[in-house]
Amino acid sequence: MIKFNIPPCIGKESEYIAQAIESHKICGDGAFTKKCNEWIEEHTHTAKALLTTSCTHATEMAALLSDIRPGDEVIMPSYTFVSTANAFVLNGAAIVFVDIRPDTMNINEELIEAAVTPQTRAIVPVHYAGVSCEMDKIMEIAKRHDLTVIEDAAQGVMSEYKGRPLGTIGDFGCFSFHETKNYSMGEGGCLLIRDKEMIEKAEIIREKGTNRSKFFRGEIDKYTWVSAGSSYLPSELNAAYLYAQLEQAQKIYDDRMRSWNLYYELLSPLAGAGSLSLPAVPDGCKHNAHMFYIKAADLKERTALIQYLKEQEIFSVFHYIPLHTAPAGCQYGRFSGEDIYTTRESERLLRLPMYYGLTPEDVRFVCEKITQFYR
């Protein structure tokens, strides 16, 4: 049997969790959280990284920091996870969906400007499969219309756009460390803050609206409630698990990349024959092998392929149901322009097994079965 995902475990996770327990500090913002924040700051060169309980929560923090209010509009692709939209809907914003590019499944940067209205406050590019959106163009539009850019880089840890780490180009970036992502802590995420002026406000929102972070640093002698906020701190036990992974980030990256490249090589003949499509990585984008997907001809062929692979005990999955077609998407959002690719391409896409430790033999087996299916 070949599973779709196995959460990464690299070796030192149990040891670090034991250390956290022995230190008698298992709530948030202890030694391991600090180490994770510092690791992310060092490797992404962002002004501040704050570990959170999820990428969903990091996006909620970004929405609060961007002062999103009822009546505001936020532009994003419809082809994304629900959390991308929820964070803004919770603040009363309306979502304006823009079609994707069929090659990367990312928001089509050429269609963004037509979706801008006087109510538009933010653009949320989603770096699908860890392959960057066209950030130069997106930042240029944002600058011209004075919009905030919040990168959903849930899948983009260790990816780059023209040499810059994803999550650090917009005003805010959001990482996920869910068990299905490249680096994990079970449930968890991180908010990346580009501008120093936003750091204090972010620390307050993350600490229930109090200035406790300042108090712990000894900058004030008592802490108090200073604004609206919530609790976005993960436990030290989760941070300890993540730190073991971050220390070995390159090893995990290399292992996944080996699987990705082998899939690409072995499936290229089928793509050459026109049976299926393979993912595209535009010039200037360094991806992180977050996922390997193929595209079948249509929904019917994809359904048959999933079933065929399942019979060989190979587990493949599809996502997302376009948000503008979901009940909440209809209620809180609207599609700008025409849905040419979002629905059509989402119905073709199939994700193949991909995780740290997937063996070349298993990749070969999956590719052989896909080849047999098309024969």
Ligand SMILES: *Cc1c(COP(=O)(O)O)cnc(C)c1O
């Ligand atoms: C996984 C994912 C999220 C949510 O991450 P959580 O850490 O589970 O909240 C958001 N957006 C995208 C694109 C994702 O892939």
